[in-house]
Amino acid sequence: MHKLSSMDASTPSHKPAARAAQALRETLEYDIAVGLYPPGTRLDEVSLATRFQVSRTPIREALIELSASGLVEIRPRRGAFVREIGIPRLIEMFEVMAELEAMCARLACRRMTASEHEALQAAHEACEAAAAAGEPDAYFHANEKFHDAIYRGSGNGYLAEQARSLQNRLKPYRRLQLRVRNRMGNSLAEHQQIVDAILAGDDRKAEGALRSHILIQGERFNDFVATLSTVGEPARSRAG
């Protein structure tokens, strides 16, 4: 192939990549997530093509994939823009996320196998370790695995996929609010309740615990952005 070496400069992983477009999509996802391309940014095809040393074709394909996943918006004959999610929409997404996770928890109570129970506990302990060490990044990753263990435990592969996808979509925002004072400790306590409920098979309790666990995140995020009210809004400049 060509010099793909430069192209994953910003991605942590670097696979051979059967199709360049797919690798490009992942790279762009990452770059958008970390803020290299802030919301509202126009993603110029030729600039991206020159940056990644490929032609416009795979760039376009990657942008189309991103638009399907909702990360960018393609306006006909106008180009691709990093989608601005806006606080109201974000709250809506957290609301849905809460319900998906609650559903996972409910199903997990009835369907989890013994080995899945172990995996859940292991993930929980990893969270404890990260929290004890006071490392937000480590906690963030352990937290992802914790939730993923519940998704898997739902015994519903489609549900797990959807949950994972939305979790991924909300990732940058969840990450932000982890910095809120004592959020890590509270999160861990909530995890403990969730684990207890699931292991006890109490589906009502597990469902409720997980739902509020997520809703709290949404609310905390809401508080958080309220603090930065002047910073959160100017992105809306497109309306002119």
Add this chain to the structure above:
Amino acid sequence: MHKLSSMDASTPSHKPAARAAQALRETLEYDIAVGLYPPGTRLDEVSLATRFQVSRTPIREALIELSASGLVEIRPRRGAFVREIGIPRLIEMFEVMAELEAMCARLACRRMTASEHEALQAAHEACEAAAAAGEPDAYFHANEKFHDAIYRGSGNGYLAEQARSLQNRLKPYRRLQLRVRNRMGNSLAEHQQIVDAILAGDDRKAEGALRSHILIQGERFNDFVATLSTVGEPARSRAG
């Protein structure tokens, strides 16, 4: 057979289409839904290009969009195939659909406006009319509008989008099972209960009614395919 001279020959709508790729996607969605391309079919790019009188480029873009929505699967260097959903996966999807709709109902109880109440009742009456006339197709469309009224009533735009998207994905299967004996009448009765609960603001009841309304569909579908067990499977003949 090949003389589908105009490309939207099989689509009901015909817009000018800013991008051909998007129109192509809709056409292919429709064609797959109605069974023109059964599950497992390989979607050859050049064949599609000649059929639609365009080059491979917009075809590829349409296929990528379809793969993102899950309708087709793109295997690297192998081509695009109409995705075989398989009964287990389908049941999983119905399970998620039930939860999404239940959530819509719950939220709708608290958030629906007066005009949305009217819209819901109007949609319900349209269903009654179609059922009275004994027209499954008309009922199918009225039913879609009925459910959409609830999605909208949830006051959660993201949720509504997701619900609509999944409903669309399940459309062909729901349509199938409408033919089951007396399903239309039962469906209507369930609708009545849902409307009553929502108008009364009884979120628990509405949630439960809508959830079982969908789950019943899934079960009926399961029964239905069980009947055709010999017909449902042969698509897996790749090994042959």
Add this chain to the structure above:
DNA sequence: TCAACGGTTTTTGTATACAAGAGAGGCGCG
């Protein structure tokens, strides 16, 4: 001075050309 108009330029969308991997089939070998 401002607004509307027309040409120019940039950028998207599509078509075509080219490269490379995957599969089929034939050939040789065991």
Add this chain to the structure above:
DNA sequence: CGCGCCTCTCTTGTATACAAAAACCGTTGA
């Protein structure tokens, strides 16, 4: 006669070329 390898073809994936639409910008007229 069966198995494996090699070649050849067919298809996908990418690059480039071209068309058309939209943005840009200066001009012109009121």
